[in-house]
Amino acid sequence: MTTTKETRAFQTEVKQLLDLMIHSLYSNKEIFLRELISNASDAADKLRFEATTDDALFEGDSDLHVYIDVNKENRTITIRDNGIGMSRDEVIEHIGTIARSGTKEFFGRLSGDQEQDAHLIGQFGVGFYSAFLVADRVTLTTRRAGLEHEHGVRWESAGDGEYELETIHRDGRGTEITLHLREEADEFLDSWRLKSIIHKYADHIPFPIRMLGTPLPAAEGEEEKPAEIETINQASALWTRSKSDITDEEYNNFYKHIGHDFEDPLANLHQRLEGKYEYTLLLYLPKRAPFDLWQAEAKHGVKLYVRRVFIMEATEDLLPRYLRFVRGVMDTNDLPLNVSREILQQSPAMDAMKKGATKRVLGLLEEMADKAGQSDGENQDAAANTDFADFWAEFGNCLKEGVIEDAGNRERIAKLLRFSSTTSDEQSVSLSDYCARMVEGQDTIYYITAESLAAAKHSPHLEVFRKKGIEVILLHDRIDEWLTSHLNEFDGKKLQSIAKGELDLSGIGENAEQEQKEHEEKVKAAEPAVKKITEALGDKVKEVRVTDRLTESPACLVSDQFDMSSNMERILKQAGQNIPDMKPILEINPDHELVIRLAKMRSKEKIADYASILFDQAILAEGALPEDPAGFVRKMNALLAQ
Known part of the structure; x- marks a missing residue:
């Protein structure tokens, strides 16, 4: 067998992440075990799914599990799984680089505040790199299921910017990670400490997590009996259990596992739905928006299971894009285990599940909004009010997308808008x-x-x-x-x-009829000013007319009823879009001193200057700049000097 050994440099972003993580998560070191067990569980999920169409991938061993070994003498912890494993190229892709959209934006949002950055790092998903929270050297060996034994891979690094990669012979499929602990990480050599972390973060992992137990006591005169291997976790999918049997802590810890988050979720939804199609939902609303929420390639956070076998994640087939912030799982018996993306898109069962899940997420938000509304009354519940306010601050603009994308739920979503x-x-x-x-x-x-x-x-x-x-x-x-x-x-x-358009406030408020009569009189009286300004501005405007919008300002710009608004025009121009030249309507206030003075002028030059000032002022009031700022300043100075 030919072995290939080489030293490679980490991608720049990996170096940054390692440094940030070690310094920002020093108080959360125990999450290394959560992350590595989560990766091992994902690897077992992927193998089980791929084996539905290729049973040979099990290689005669279908007992999927995670094994943890502690060696106090060598000061190492080893996490071993018999899941899908990795090829050499996959090791380079998944461990040597961060191939994820929004990486640049992620680093741009880091503030230097350790507590705040810790939340962002959790959103990014520290995964494998969490090993360096407790280890000064990490060794990984792996072989992808289905590859020959000589295609094993050994990876090792001290987290200092480089890693060694070597092709090796490996009998078993799956991945083994050995952590050579730092001096200050001795607490993790205690088996009881590791077991408590497993109970806290990984009790719900649907595969057995095994460790060597304590040696069995021997009777007098007998040799000490060897320790037995124990299963530490419950090894049952949390969402299959009854709601009454699940504690808030278990719900929250499951969210932290699937969301790679350090905070508890804002709310959760756990329901089993029965009817033509049967499926189970366990969905969560995070407290904070992920850093890549607005990236086009951002992953969705809901995983699909069929009969508790993981199928796929991050797809709009499970929930509409405007609910992409939701995390959780959907499990059903009504799809085949070898379901493909094409089958999903054509499946009436999947369509029913998506509609049902969407309906219930909106229902959860409606409950939160109702509680917030009730908390404004006499029986104030500050937490309830804060929950929906916090949700809106993080994800409100996503719901606005729902008004645009989901015509069937537009009315429900509109009621949730703030x-x-x-x-x-x-x-x-x-x-x-x-x-x-x-x-x-x-x-x-x-x-x-x-x-x-x-x-x-x-x-x-x-x-x-x-x-x-x-x-x-x-x-x-x-x-x-x-x-x-x-x-x-x-x-x-x-x-x-x-x-936009004509504004008709007649009939609103007191003295509406009198106001309407006065407005008509002002329109007639202002005809000379309208005529002079129209001639002076020429094709800069579509129309000049008397306003009923203004009480203090001399003029404002208005878009025609079916024209693009000036704000939309600015947005598209900033995005580099070519848009047709649309002329605004200038409305003038006939009661304003500038307009009254302009109506009396005879000098065409002065009329042109005054009209130009009115027009440019109206542009400035819209938050834009006039075409000729220097000319505007010059004319204003001349007016002030008079």
């Missing part, structure tokens, strides 16, 4: 709250989109709404432009942008 408004900067206003506060005569939900909350709050378009006491929803996330194009009404009430 916004800022002119009554609250906090994103705590629901559409139902808004409707309950409508003023007399109002039958429309008014909103404005802007690139920031500050820009929305200070928009001149709000002036008449403040005067009339009408609440306006302030939308300042990029996705809100797409949201409002799909959410046209709520509870029978139309949604309308206050910066």
